[in-house]
Amino acid sequence: MKKAFVAVWIMFAWIGGIESLSADEDLTNLISNDAVIVASIKPGKDDPGVSYVANIWKDTLKEREKNYTKRQEAIEDIFKQPHLPNITLAIFGKDITKLYVSGGSIFELHSYLILVGVESSDKEFLRSRLDILLQKNEDLKREAVGEKEIVCNEFAGLSRDPSAYVQLDDRIAISPGIDRLKEALNISKDSIVRLSKYQDIMSKITLSGDGQLYIDNRDSLFTKVLRELENKWKITLLLAVDYVDAIGVSFDIKDKDSASARIVFKAKDPKGLEEIKNDARFLGEAISRKFSQENVEHSNEISVSGKYVILELQFKGLEGLWARVLKKE
Numbered sequence: 001m002k003k004a005f006v007a008v009w010i011m012f013a014w015i016g017g018i019e020s021l022s023a024d025e026d027l028t029n030l031i032s033n034d035a036v037i038v039a040s041i042k043p044g045k046d047d048p049g050v051s052y053v054a055n056i057w058k059d060t061l062k063e064r065e066k067n068y069t070k071r072q073e074a075i076e077d078i079f080k081q082p083h084l085p086n087i088t089l090a091i092f093g094k095d096i097t098k099l100y101v102s103g104g105s106i107f108e109l110h111s112y113l114i115l116v117g118v119e120s121s122d123k124e125f126l127r128s129r130l131d132i133l134l135q136k137n138e139d140l141k142r143e144a145v146g147e148k149e150i151v152c153n154e155f156a157g158l159s160r161d162p163s164a165y166v167q168l169d170d171r172i173a174i175s176p177g178i179d180r181l182k183e184a185l186n187i188s189k190d191s192i193v194r195l196s197k198y199q200d201i202m203s204k205i206t207l208s209g210d211g212q213l214y215i216d217n218r219d220s221l222f223t224k225v226l227r228e229l230e231n232k233w234k235i236t237l238l239l240a241v242d243y244v245d246a247i248g249v250s251f252d253i254k255d256k257d258s259a260s261a262r263i264v265f266k267a268k269d270p271k272g273l274e275e276i277k278n279d280a281r282f283l284g285e286a287i288s289r290k291f292s293q294e295n296v297e298h299s300n301e302i303s304v305s306g307k308y309v310i311l312e313l314q315f316k317g318l319e320g321l322w323a324r325v326l327k328k329e
Helices: 005-014 048-064 068-081 092-099 120-134 177-183 196-205 220-231 270-293 317-325
Strands: 035-041 087-092 115-118 141-145 146-151 164-168 169-176 211-216 244-253 258-267 297-305 308-316
Touching: 005 048, 035 048, 035 092, 035 220, 048 068, 068 120, 087 092, 092 220, 115 177, 120 146, 120 164, 120 169, 146 177, 164 177, 169 177, 196 211, 196 258, 220 244, 258 270, 270 297, 270 308
Parallel strands: none
Antiparallel strands: 035 087, 035 211, 087 115, 115 169, 141 146, 146 164, 164 169, 211 244, 244 258, 258 308, 297 308
């Protein structure tokens, strides 16, 4: 499997050629409160920065499907649409726990949920393109669940690749298997948006811009994931992650050349603030060194407020970097 295949699929869904949801139609309403990582893309109409990055992704997607003409045509159709939708990716605590209990690696995780906002007039359009992109060696299977229909290929539940979807009114849910789709059909009061920790950390980040990221370190699950990543990449990212209760991130791709980000670390206890602040300083310096090598102008600023350590980042000179990063295998 090609590296970052899931990320490619996320971007595919993001650029699904459909109108953004209105502000009161939050995709996270369909995500259970067991989610420990929630990444949301919420671009505005005709966003110049996102559009620039999207065009690079389109070329990358088409190149990866160069042996499948129908899939290339489906991707081209999707990118012809004028607007960018909201999209949310969720990864769940019990899936990570189950994986580690069985001795697995986070790189083997094959349970997640992708949600895409759909305007009424675009429902059939996106479904038809999803059918083309999902179909492998056999005809797609269709399973009725109440009044809804789950569509999947023969690899559903057996692969990390997106293999199934279901339309939920003005949303389409996509997953490697059908279990998370069935769960999304029945979410009500147990949605993550009702979780106080989620509400708290998300209220501290800037909600304007192109996207947000929520990380919950309950049961030290994020600590375990981060340590595995650090071991694989041979680098230490956050020494004080054990002191972190949650992390919130917002980012804005302003145009093809500039971007900004805000990272908020919530401490489990005020005693851990200084350690987290040191980590934030280290992270800012590491980012600065990396971007200096790429001839990107940058700045970072750290502040502390109550239990929160806040890292602000600004970048300029990104145009050449986007193509190198997004086209990398």
